[in-house]
Amino acid sequence: MVGAGLSGCLMAVLLARRGCRVRVFERRSDPRSRAADHGRSINLGLSRRGMTALRAAGLLDEVLAHAAPMRGRVVHLPDGGLGFQPYGTSDDQILRSVLRNDLNTVLLDAAEAMPGVRFEFDAKLTAMDKSKATVECLFQTAGGVRRVLSETVIGSDGAFSTVRAQMHRGEPADYHQEFLPWGYKELSIEAGPPDERRTDPEALHVWPADGGLIVAHPNADRSLTGTIFLPLAGPDSFETLRTTEAVSSLLADRFPDLHRLVPDVVEQFLSQPVGHLVTVRTAPWHHDDRVVLLGDACHAVYPFYGQGMNSAFEDCVTLDGCLDRNPDDWAAAFAEYQAIRKPNTDVLADLSAENFIELRDRLASPLFLARKNADLALNRILGNRWVPLYTMISHTTTPYADALRRSRRQNTTLAWLAGAAATGTAAAGAVLLRNLARRVKGK
Template identity: 55%
Template sequence: MTRHAVIAGAGLAGSLAAGYLARRGYSVRVFERRGDPRAAGAGEGRSINLGLSARGMRALAAAGLLDDVLARSVPMRGRVVHHPDGTTAFQPYGVAAHQILYSVLRRDLNALLVDAAETRHGVTFHFGHRLDRIDRDAPAVRVVDAATGAATEVAADLVVGADGAFSAVREQLQHGRRADLHREFLDWGYKELTIPAGADGRPRVRLDALHVWPGQAAMMVAHPNVDGSLTCTLFAPFEGEPSLATLDTPAAVRGFVRRYFPDAEALMPRLVEEFFDHPVGQLTTVRTAPWRHAGKVVLVGDACHAVYPFYGQGMNSAFEDCLVLDECLGAYPYDASRALAEYERRRRPHTDVLADLSVRNFVELRDRVHRPAYAAKAAADRMLNRLAPRAWTPLYTMVAHTTVPYADALARARRQDRILRCSAALAAAGAAIGSYAALRRRPGRR
């Protein structure tokens, strides 16, 4: 007998989950309130480019999509830090050739995932349909066609909430239950800008890297694109001085960029136009429980663990959700309740840790990445990793270039840091003892 699944949300997680469920034998229908991401101009001005790393690559490989995605991406071998004086410094991501990230445009990736689910697996997508109500016990959903206002009841065996940080599925899954929901908003927002390719079609800056303009008052990052351009994300406080609120004239925008990112203004010929054309984005973190109801409703991606983008793991962790959910459904094919419980058990403790890491990395990128001490610590981590790859792995390497669960990676990094501190203390003590002994041996001393 055919099982039926309904997915709310045709974003990255929802589209990938649709393909996985279809391969498990489900008849899948996906409802999305926005338009088709394959349409021209979809998502313009609202996206932060994505850095694909090991977790996301593993999930895409298991779905048979990795090669297609990599063909639309640009490898990033490290980050280029732009200093206020106009100089730059390159910081590699790892010590091995495979320890790189891949930059991909959100809209390109989303379109590819929708195409794959639709054409390879027969998934049905309904764009321009908003979720109105869920019967979590049936389960069933009511959706409304935005164009006509017509409401439709859709029954299913499984409802998947992949509808983002403000998930309607999560709200109705948890309604009236003992549920936790903790949501934080960063007091910084963002604007999407562009560094286009030069008039000769060549990149204006090094293309095989993430570019970072750090700063306590404002920060900017830029991801490379296959056409030689870079998509920039300018982060700044919503209010205060300076802030996004004060950038209300072309002169203010140009002066702001000139002051905080002095080498960037010349790279962005449409700076002012894009700044005023594109909306201000907001950043939120979501931690919640439970993620499921019986064996009938489950959450994936931002709906259950939205994180700030500063560790580059939001998409990767969402894709990892889809893979783990698929594994659990495969492990318990006749017990959906147990499968969903196992999925939450395996994922939730680690995504909670990822939220903390993402907050911490915001401070790293904003305040520390340009400092010599940061570069020295990173270099020491890489050196120790080269000398003893099995015994010493930097936290960033474990998070970005392996699939070690996030909480396990953090615990190991803390043990390594304790060892490093103890070693430094012992070395300092040894040097002090040696100096004292040398003084005692000097002629004339008794």
């Protein structure tokens, strides 16, 4: 396994459970022996898919012990007002926020405790040859280049995967990488007084603004970790905002309550590095029974639906299920895994890009809110026969592509309903409501 990040560690646990000997090589130092990384998202929203995968590996309770619940979004409006949008219609429809480092530590400890699993840190894959009888990997380590032979190599080495690049060498492979012209920086927001809604520790916080966006997750100690997204170049961008005056004036203008909540926000802004956001679509995800990719290595997405890690965890349990069904034919297992997952993660890439526009431009719009409220109201009335897209993505394990198809059907019906309401015809409304119940029943 190359990469001891989130998917690599979970997959190591699942493989060890089926009796495999697993060696995990990681280019960084052991995260348990150093401070958490800066410049990367340091807390993540765990939703139903991720929790279901962690439960399957017997690790959910331990992860949740480090997590803070998020019951909805607190929206910090550009005029200084505050709004709240619940995540769902029932108490179990909540997300959990967890520090990346805490999560990685739980997963590393669990994998390391399994018989047959060994980690090697500070070992960076630099080359891989899949043409030999056993796959040959070369790792750069402090002691020089190490040569390792393995029957199978799993690439869980993230969006800029070396395993993927080496596996695709000489093959007719597809690879599409798209950078968002926006980047991000992290901001730490101290815990506020207990009754301060502006730092509510049980919600995700969003500051939608013209040409900017901040999203902040709560931590178990009631502080928030924020991520400010801005264009990389052009006016009011990371490229141009380089002085205290420029940063201070932009933040005061776009995010009016931020200075009060984060007195040193300008210093933080100027001292943090800029992170980049990338979408990756690629195929194939495997080479025979010898190499296979997991998580961001095969489907990195923008973080705006909070699904990158969740879908990476879903990959692990899906692959584990494929190995169950094809115990003696790993090439077939890998092919089945790609066939199940790729159409869904392609849809997730689109949804994640669309959600950027939703968070940035629509969250403060009354029309958008009315649409969201109508969706939730219909879900309350019709239960499982009407499930908003956000609910299907975040609070169920419905495959992403099925969720999108069903949501499109619901939207068409909602448009009919709106038409009936506009014409004010009660009879038409009744017929449409009956149709609605029929159309969405059981789908």
